[in-house]
Amino acid sequence: MNEILSIQGLSKSYKSVKAIRKLNLQILEGQAYGILGPNGSGKTTTLSIVTGIIRQDEGSFSWFGEPPEAGQRRFIGSLIETPHFYPYLNLEKNLRIICDIKGMDYRDIHRVLQTAKLFERRKSKFSTLSLGMKQRLGIAAALLGDPRVLVLDEPTNGLDPEGIAEVREVVLEQVKQGKTLILASHILSEVEKICNHVAILKKGELLANGPVKELLAEDEIIELSCNNNESLRKKLENSGLVKEIETENGVLVLTLNEKITPSEINAFAFDQKLVIHHLLSRKRSLESQFLELVKEE
Amino acid sequence: MIRRLLHIEQIKLLNYNPFRITLGIYFLAFALGLLIYPAIDKEIPVISLSDLFRFPDVWLFLTWITEPYNILLAMVIIMITTKEFSNHTFKTQLIFGLSRTELLLQKLMLIVVLALFATLLLGATSLTLGLIYSYKITFKIAMDNTYILLRYFLSSFTYMSMGLLVALLIKNTAMSLLTFLALRTFVDPVLFLILRKYEVKWYLPMRTTTQLTPVPNVIEIFEKKMNSPDSINESALEFVPEGLPDWLNILMVLLYTSLAIWASYRLMQRRRFV
Structure with missing residues (x-):
């Protein structure tokens, strides 16, 4: 199996707080990889580093077996923490910006808006959306262009039970299609339902990793x-x-x-x-x- | 690639109300040049302001008049850049595949486009006024002094680069706007006064920028006109001779602009976009 993401000895501190310490992870193609841990365990920090938002203090990572580079992220659909878009632009125009960044045409926008059940709101300004809808737009943006890798950080955050079920369905569908999924969550059952591999983090350290059926079954x-x-x-x-x-x-x-x-x-x-x-x-x-x-x- | 980056900026800007309003004010200010100045003319006897709107003096005069409008453009850059911080959209663009260098490039290209736009608008306005008020028009007379448009472009570009640096440094919209305006209208002039005895006063960043499009010697044109009412074919306007030699002044501006862009680049590479 091809290597999708490899993390070696990654460390990051915020002033005196060590967010992650010497983290090693390897994620292979087709895996649904859960990163499980309580709040403050370093999940978001890890994903922020591999998606280029912040820089690590030490260690390295590689995408698709190559050193990190901005262009790689065009093949990755990411949702890190709460999604941020231009509040004064409508949903369609916001997604057009993402399409332009990824260098693809606008044909895919309607499909992802339908998947996220936001098609009727496509002409609404982003600022008028509810929290749950914003989260769904974030997932829609991540699905744009049918990327081979999805990086989702707490994708069901702020959603009602129905929304949680819908998002899970969408994500599971992607996993079934053979996409690689990297999912950070603090909810054990979520990881159990969606993922086949899991890494457990605590205070920035890797406690355990392996197949879900072995670790959490x-x-x-x-x-x-x-x-x-x-x-x-x-x-x-x-x-x-x-x-x-x-x-x-x-x-x-x-x-x-x-x-x-x-x-x-x-x-x-x-x-x-x-x-x-x-x-x-x-x-x-x-x-x-x-x-x-x-x-x- | 460059077209894509510009297209992204276009979507952001054209739908952004503060930008539309500022652009409206900017157009209005130019329209004032076309309508109001000639109207004032009727109120003043003996001296005719329309003498200033003749080729080739109109280029120098309007450039000097419209130079402060660049502050508006710099304010646009500050608003759109600081909004990217408060909306966390720099982060979004990074996640979806832009590099930090591209984030800066995006803004720099926007600056070039706006500076071109401002220069063309000034050119068109000057040309219109010149055609209306000149008695005798030959190509040579009309095109004399058009080199000032290049200086205007540089001035516009410099203003906006400094605005960008302030925005990246401070991140907050209101604070950035205040800082920039204070630098332009207060800090630089006060320093100029304090340093009035020293040559170094001409090296202040904002001063060198305003010196790009210096005050034309308006008095001189009226004197000349009174002495020989027919000598309107050659450029009567000259710059009030003060400050650095021209080449040194332009060099200093280029130096400050490069410094501003370099500092912006460093900031963009280091900022945490969370």
């Missing part, structure tokens, strides 16, 4: 090893206790079936006369980390 994942891993693997595969078994660095990684606890696995192994000497619940630790994150909000 309901399934319990444990790693274990015993005196005869291969034999245990075969026996477990037919036991009906586990969904999946993989071998990573000489330890077995099990995805447990619902309502199966690690102690049942231990008992099972003991019955098979295999002695487990390493047993670790992966999900537990991440879950507790995440609870910690949520608690601070």
Whole structure:
């Protein structure tokens, strides 16, 4: 898979506050990548740096495997924090400016306004829109020109429940079409519903990253090893206790079936006369980390 | 690329009410030149103001009269630039793919277009008045002194570049406008007075800019006219001889303009557009 965005050792401070510290991330083509973290964890700072709004203190990043350059952003549809447009211009003229910046013709404007359910308001001034409508216009602008990458920072901010559902649908549709999505959010369920990969940030540091199903899934994942891993693997595969078994660095990684606890696995192994000497619940630790994150909000 | 940047500015400007109003005032000011000055003429006996509207003196006279109108253009630049800060639209343009250099280029090109526009308007007005009031028109007489239009263009460009620098430095619309107006109408003249004994007074930025289109020696033309009423074919107006030598003055203006653009560039590269 092609690399879309790669971040190496990125750091940024605002006066004495360290917004992000030595952040590393790699996002591949077709991934729906969630950046999850409470307010002030550095999500917006990270996205602001990669979209060229602010400069990093240290570290580097690359888009499409190349050093950052303004022209690349024409292939990226971004919405960072609240969208800002010219208040005295109507929606169509505002989007024309974006089209001119991206170097494309105006044909796409009606389509994105329809997608954002703002077509009827296309002749209204931006300043007359409600907060939710402004947010939807921001998403419409990000969709202009059908970019291969979408960078959305809290896209459902300020929307009513219906609006949230609509935006999710629009974003999911983009993911289905194979677009790469980078989504920052402080809402666990949002990331779970839309993304397949996730990075968890806290106070500017990367706590964990990986596939959503591994990090945030309901399934319990444990790693274990015993005196005869291969034999245990075969026996477990037919036991009906586990969904999946993989071998990573000489330890077995099990995805447990619902309502199966690690102690049942231990008992099972003991019955098979295999002695487990390493047993670790992966999900537990991440879950507790995440609870910690949520608690601070 | 350049057309695209200009088109973006066009959408922003033509729909922006303060710009329309300022432009309206600007046109009105030129119309006043066409209508009011000749009207005043009837009120003053002996001296005829219409002597000032004859080729080739009309170029110098109108250039001097309309030089302060450039302040209006600089105010437009200040408004449109500071609005980009308060509306956070510099940020939007960055996100969607303009570079910081292009953001500056956009404004500089707008300045060139407005300066051209102002110069053409001055040229057209002078030409019209000249054609109306001259007794005898030959191509040579009519085109004499038109070099002043180049100076006017430079003056207009300089005013707006300084406006741009003030806007990028201060970011707030009202404060920027106040600062610029204070510099032009108060700080520079007061410094000039304080430094009146020293040669350095001629090097003040605003002073060198106004010296581009200096005060014509109006008295002289009337004297000349009284002495020999027929000598209207050659340029009677001359600049009041003061200040720096011409070449040095132009050089100083170019230096100040370059400095303003360089500083604007540095500011644009460093500003946080959040």
